[in-house]
Amino acid sequence: MNGNIIILGSPGSGKGTLAKLLKDKYNYINITTGDILRKQTGEIKELIDKGNLVPDNIMNQIVKEEINNKSKFILDGFPRTVKQGEFLESITEIDLVIYLEVSEETIKKRILERGKISNRKDDQDLSIINHRIEKFKKETFPLVEFYKKKDLISYINGEETIEQVFKQVENLSIYN
Ligand code: AMP
Numbered sequence: 001m002n003g004n005i006i007i008l009g010s011p012g013s014g015k016g017t018l019a020k021l022l023k024d025k026y027n028y029i030n031i032t033t034g035d036i037l038r039k040q041t042g043e044i045k046e047l048i049d050k051g052n053l054v055p056d057n058i059m060n061q062i063v064k065e066e067i068n069n070k071s072k073f074i075l076d077g078f079p080r081t082v083k084q085g086e087f088l089e090s091i092t093e094i095d096l097v098i099y100l101e102v103s104e105e106t107i108k109k110r111i112l113e114r115g116k117i118s119n120r121k122d123d124q125d126l127s128i129i130n131h132r133i134e135k136f137k138k139e140t141f142p143l144v145e146f147y148k149k150k151d152l153i154s155y156i157n158g159e160e161t162i163e164q165v166f167k168q169v170e171n172l173s174i175y176n
Contacts (some may be wrong), residue, residue: 010098019076033077100158
């Protein structure tokens with residue numbers, strides 16, 4: 001076991017917050033695809049701003065380079081499609097998939113709040129937020145079943161406070 005983790009969840013489910021807490025306490029290497037992509041300009045920026053997904057072949061290449069030969073990493077924002085999940089399987093081993101379950105109502109509220117303090121265009125417009133949620137349901141949610149079949153999924157109630165969510169995750173205890 002090398003302790004590689006995926007955090008799965010809709011936009012605004014708290015993936016980034018959880019990834020950071022795990023990194024700070026247990027020294028994980030975080031691979032956050034949203035942050036990597038936000039440094040890009042041109043077509044990729046346009047896709048992100050409109051709430052569309054970046055094509056799988058581009059994402060797979062980026063993540064392959066990021067992972068390289070790393071172990072004990074947390075993937076936050078990848079995979080987002082079953083195709084990406086299948087690719088990931090071909091390049092590395094995953095030990096745990098944390099699925100953060102949060103209601104749509106909470107997600108919308110959280111993203112709009114974040115939009116007030118971040119510069120993210122995709123967090124500021126309700127129609128783009130709705131589009132991202134639809135993309136999640138259609139493209140990303142099937143990954144829950146994908147990893148369930150492999151017996152890798154742990155469901156975490158992401159409605160709770162940050163501290164309570166972190167506690168639930170720590171109780172999964174594969175971290176040291
Ligand atoms: P995030 O910060 O995780 O919410 O990601 C912001 C945006 O980056 C998403 O709405 C997508 O446009 C893009 N993105 C991030 N990760 C991926 C991925 N694995 N596949 C496709 N697009 C992605």
